[in-house]
Amino acid sequence: MTTEIPSDVMTIREMCEAYDVTPRTLRFYEAKELLTPIRVGTKRLFTRRDRARLALILRGKRFGFSLEDIRQTLDLYDRDDGLTAQRKKACELAVKRLAEMEAQRAELDVAIAELKAELADAEAKGLVPKHAA
């Protein structure tokens, strides 16, 4: 046996194409302990778990979270085992983040409204040659 290598693993190239990231990025994430691909000799093999985590990482990034934030939150999806203490902490973190997000959205709403008003005003003043229908 080759030390129990799951059958559905992917090489770094396959990962890059599948998720549209660079090899550098994947290695970087590994260094940051966001991913833990199997090391066969010197090469990396990404498991289903790694792919799930990567998907979550990318989603987190789209929302503007730092990799460090993401790393901590990842455990929320991960460990289905005991360690309720850890889990509780993860949830608290998520709740905090949730509040931050809602605050951010509220601010965005205000900004959007302001900008829209500003544009409408400029148009009304005829300062702008009607930009759209």
Added chain:
Amino acid sequence: MTTEIPSDVMTIREMCEAYDVTPRTLRFYEAKELLTPIRVGTKRLFTRRDRARLALILRGKRFGFSLEDIRQTLDLYDRDDGLTAQRKKACELAVKRLAEMEAQRAELDVAIAELKAELADAEAKGLVPKHAA
């Protein structure tokens, strides 16, 4: 005459306290041409215009825009004179930014919903000791 210095100017210290920023920040913004305080000898005097711009800068930053983005948009509020071409460009920029903001808000809405669901799930499973009322 001391070369026409407006009466309602503020020193760097006053600005720092009024807007809760550091001197370094104000000097940095000046270097980036976001602010243009009057230079009396070597000292800086911030005018009403500078204060208005700073307020807009800080608001922009809260929304996650880069200083470069902000610098360009600032002209939208500023020049009430001619130069319609420039003005048009500024408006287009604002419209683009508006779209980005709405997209971002949409993503945030999704993320918020997902997180909420996730938390509710965790609670339902009894994995977490009821974090709030």
Added chain:
DNA sequence: CGTCACAGTGACGTTAACGTCAACTGCTCT
């Protein structure tokens, strides 16, 4: 007149999230 506190000017340091080499190491194919 000394010195203090504040202002100002470089200029280098910092964090995040990678990009970009350079220089290997192994395979694999011929």
Added chain:
DNA sequence: AGAGCAGTTGACGTTAACGTCACTGTGACG
């Protein structure tokens, strides 16, 4: 054996937005 290529490991470069010195300059005060 040689070529070629994917993959790896450092290690330095990059952008943004300041922080943090170190040092100079200056007006006010006792």
